[in-house]
Amino acid sequence: MRKAICGAVFLLAAAGALAQPKATPTPDHHERKAEDVFRLQPLSGGVYALYGRGGNVGFFVGPDAVIVVDSQFKDIAPGIVEQIKSVSDKPIRYLINTHHHGDHTGGNEVFRQFAVIIAQDNVRKRMLASPADILQYYPGYLEEAKKKGDAEDVQFLENALAWAKMVKVEEIAAPVVTFDSELRIHAGGETIGIWHTPPAHTDGDSVVYFEKANVLHMGDLFFHRIIPFVDAKHGGSVTGYLTAIDGVIARVPANVVIIPGHGEVTDLAGLRAFRAFIADVLAAAKAARAAGQSKDQFLAGVSLPAYKDYDGYPDRFKETCGVAYDEVAAAP
Numbered sequence: 261m262r263k264a265i266c267g268a269v270f271l272l273a274a275a276g277a278l279a280q281p282k283a284t285p286t287p288d289h290h291e292r293k294a295e296d297v298f299r300l301q302p303l304s305g306g307v308y309a310l311y312g313r314g315g316n317v318g319f320f321v322g323p324d325a326v327i328v329v330d331s332q333f334k335d336i337a338p339g340i341v342e343q344i345k346s347v348s349d350k351p352i353r354y355l356i357n358t359h360h361h362g363d364h365t366g367g368n369e370v371f372r373q374f375a376v377i378i379a380q381d382n383v384r385k386r387m388l389a390s391p392a393d394i395l396q397y398y399p400g401y402l403e404e405a406k407k408k409g410d411a412e413d414v415q416f417l418e419n420a421l422a423w424a425k426m427v428k429v430e431e432i433a434a435p436v437v438t439f440d441s442e443l444r445i446h447a448g449g450e451t452i453g454i455w456h457t458p459p460a461h462t463d464g465d466s467v468v469y470f471e472k473a474n475v476l477h478m479g480d481l482f483f484h485r486i487i488p489f490v491d492a493k494h495g496g497s498v499t500g501y502l503t504a505i506d507g508v509i510a511r512v513p514a515n516v517v518i519i520p521g522h523g524e525v526t527d528l529a530g531l532r533a534f535r536a537f538i539a540d541v542l543a544a545a546k547a548a549r550a551a552g553q554s555k556d557q558f559l560a561g562v563s564l565p566a567y568k569d570y571d572g573y574p575d576r577f578k579e580t581c582g583v584a585y586d587e588v589a590a591a592p
């Protein structure tokens with residue numbers, strides 16, 4: 261059920277249906293109070309990381325324009341704009357979405373008033389399909405929540421269904437410029453590469469590389485010291501995470517600065533540690549499968565003590581292991 265709710269938040273916030281989206285289980289920074297929501301971190305070459313409530317925002321300040329990566333939630337998007345205005349009075353010209361989840365796209369409704377929103381083709385498709393998605397899956401989740409007597413979840417799911425029934429798809433603030441594999445934006449001497457990766461977190465993941473600044477925004481392809489959410493229902497894959505991360509590492513310099521989708525700004529060593537976590541989860545699932553364990557047996561016993569201090573370990577570790585098991589079991 262947590263997974264369903266997690267997906268629900270992503271979808272609904274993506275469509276801007278909720279003024280105050282219910283917090284996802286973790287990371288904790290989804291739940292910060294208004295007065296301490298934002299923290300701005302200048303990096304190199306006019307690139308900044310902005311921590312808030314939701315996926316980390318990155319932005320580039322050029323001589324003529326500002327280019328932003330991800331928009332968190334609708335209710336705090338005006339605050340994001342304020343933070344940007346505190347360092348530049350240049351117009352915000354483009355917003356890039358790293359993927360479709362609502363904690364990265366919920367602010368699109370605000371940004372679309374002045375910026376061109378850009379993302380990989382699947383991001384637009386997934387956002388426009390969110391009402392249909394909700395109508396398909398949520399009646400089942402609602403039954404489950406009613407059986408459990410979880411009033412908060414029942415309310416949330418009922419709101420979601422009501423929204424999905426009345427929303428007009430054309431009103432959803434989806435990207436208006438989309439691409440299939442790669443796109444480059446040239447601005448003020450900087451080249452910004454947007455690279456679609458193999459399916460990992462979702463099937464619409466992109467990373468954004470600011471060449472001159474040597475800063476990489478990885479969206480949710482990278483949760484730094486946080487247990488990831490792998491959205492298998494929307495094309496995500498645990499194995500795909502390894503392929504996607506390796507592909508990105510092969511393209512960037514060793515001293516690249518990395519903005520993860522969640523967690524603190526770091527470097528390649530931080531990314532490699534996250535890759536090791538994914539590889540360890542996958543290896544545990546493979547070993548369980550090879551030993552003839554059922555999924556339930558595997559989940560009852562699995563533990564990776566090295567990662568117990570990661571944010572979200574109590575809530576999401578076994579969920580991620582379950583996705584890995586399903587994937588291993590389905591592999592030929």
Ligand SMILES: [Zn+2]
Pocket residue numbers: 359361461480
């Ligand atoms: Zn995400």
